[in-house]
Amino acid sequence: MAISTEIPQTVQWQGKKVPVYPMETIDFSRLLSQEPAELERLVRCCQDEGYFYLDLQNIDGRRMLDDQQETLKLMHRFFESPLEAKNEFGLVSPHLGYEPVGSRTGVLANTKDGYEMIKVSRDEIQKSSPHIPAVIKNSPDIKVLENAIAGSNIVTKAILSGLSTGLGLTGASRFENSHRNDRPSTSTLAMMHYIPSDPAKDHNIGHQKHTDISSLTLLFSEQWGLQIRPPGAREFGFVEPRPGTAVVNVGDSLRFASGHTMQSCIHRVVPLDPLEHRYSIAYFLRAENATMFTDSEGRHITAGQWHDEKFFAFTSPPELQALAPSSMILGGMTEEDDEVAPVAAAPAPVTVNGLKETAVGA
Numbered sequence: 078m079a080i081s082t083e084i085p086q087t088v089q090w091q092g093k094k095v096p097v098y099p100m101e102t103i104d105f106s107r108l109l110s111q112e113p114a115e116l117e118r119l120v121r122c123c124q125d126e127g128y129f130y131l132d133l134q135n136i137d138g139r140r141m142l143d144d145q146q147e148t149l150k151l152m153h154r155f156f157e158s159p160l161e162a163k164n165e166f167g168l169v170s171p172h173l174g175y176e177p178v179g180s181r182t183g184v185l186a187n188t189k190d191g192y193e194m195i196k197v198s199r200d201e202i203q204k205s206s207p208h209i210p211a212v213i214k215n216s217p218d219i220k221v222l223e224n225a226i227a228g229s230n231i232v233t234k235a236i237l238s239g240l241s242t243g244l245g246l247t248g249a250s251r252f253e254n255s256h257r258n259d260r261p262s263t264s265t266l267a268m269m270h271y272i273p274s275d276p277a278k279d280h281n282i283g284h285q286k287h288t289d290i291s292s293l294t295l296l297f298s299e300q301w302g303l304q305i306r307p308p309g310a311r312e313f314g315f316v317e318p319r320p321g322t323a324v325v326n327v328g329d330s331l332r333f334a335s336g337h338t339m340q341s342c343i344h345r346v347v348p349l350d351p352l353e354h355r356y357s358i359a360y361f362l363r364a365e366n367a368t369m370f371t372d373s374e375g376r377h378i379t380a381g382q383w384h385d386e387k388f389f390a391f392t393s394p395p396e397l398q399a400l401a402p403s404s405m406i407l408g409g410m411t412e413e414d415d416e417v418a419p420v421a422a423a424p425a426p427v428t429v430n431g432l433k434e435t436a437v438g439a
């Protein structure tokens with residue numbers, strides 16, 4: 078892909094001009110009809126950058142935007158409920174259940190995370206009595222969750238299929254063959270609420286730097302806060318929320334399945350406006366649990382094992398995270414040196430954008 082000569086737009090954050098990175102836009106309707114030029118662009122985005130906007134404003138995609146609005150209403154109601162109601166089942170397993178604010182390391186040194194989250198997995202919602210807190214377990218709410226999960230599955234499977242075709246993969250080697258709908262996986266819908274937080278005085282801040290465990294992540298948020306660090310970039314920059322689109326990023330599993338030719342996107346979330354409540358919805362399409370990968374350390378590992386090990390690293394305190402292989406949190410992605418030492422391997426806090434950032438990620 079041609080290097081963009083565009084001067085990036087910037088926004089003021091923490092007394093500094095921070096870039097807003099440009100991103101390609103893939104059209105969902107053209108993707109569905111497998112138009113060769115669109116598939117070629119899709120493959121290039123995943124290989125060169127690891128992320129893109131997905132335009133859902135056409136007739137095929139609009140229903141996913143309606144699902145997003147219905148899910149947001151449900152989220153407001155859920156997150157405004159008492160803690161005991163939200164935490165009815167606690168965190169049932171890493172991809173299912175509720176996590177209160179501060180369960181993980183935060184985005185800046187010596188902070189905990191600044192969000193609460195409820196996850197409903199694709200396998201769980203199909204059970205006769207799913208582990209879903211009673212406040213959102215009535216039949217209209219279950220329908221909203223089912224629509225969001227099924228719609229996100231359709232969208233991410235269409236992307237996966239477009240990538241297989243774009244790469245000329247056939248038969249069993251197509252990516253869909255390790256993401257079959259009837260096989261157990263940790264694919265899940267995560268609904269997040271970030272509380273207002275001010276880096277100058279608060280201790281619960283954002284979502285630490287990481288790559289996703291997933292094959293593909295479909296992310297909806299109408300609000301600023303997501304930052305990415307494109308391959309080769311020297312600093313994190315914001316992603317502009319664009320109405321009518323979702324942000325899609327490649328995760329570790331697809332990077333591994335593509336023989337490490339696709340980029341797993343390094344990202345984090347920071348509070349742009351310290352007074353704002355922020356809401357985001359992420360669907361993580363994950364490989365079947367039994368799928369075998371070669372990870373960044375050259376280990377043969379199942380998708381299920383990779384998920385569990387990385388989840389453990391995510392939720393460990395910084396001292397323990399520092400003991401995990403350095404490739405764990407960033408899925409083998411390396412960062413360009415910036416004005417400070419590389420952060421992935423360094424357990425000590427480093428200064429990024431004039432702020433202390435946690436050394437290992439979200």
Ligand SMILES: O=C(O)CCC(=O)C(=O)O
Pocket residue numbers: 267269284289296298303344345346357359
């Ligand atoms: O809240 C967001 O915008 C991103 C969340 C995220 O990166 C994640 O849940 O993996």
Ligand SMILES: [Fe+2]
Pocket residue numbers: 287288289344
């Ligand atoms: Fe993420």
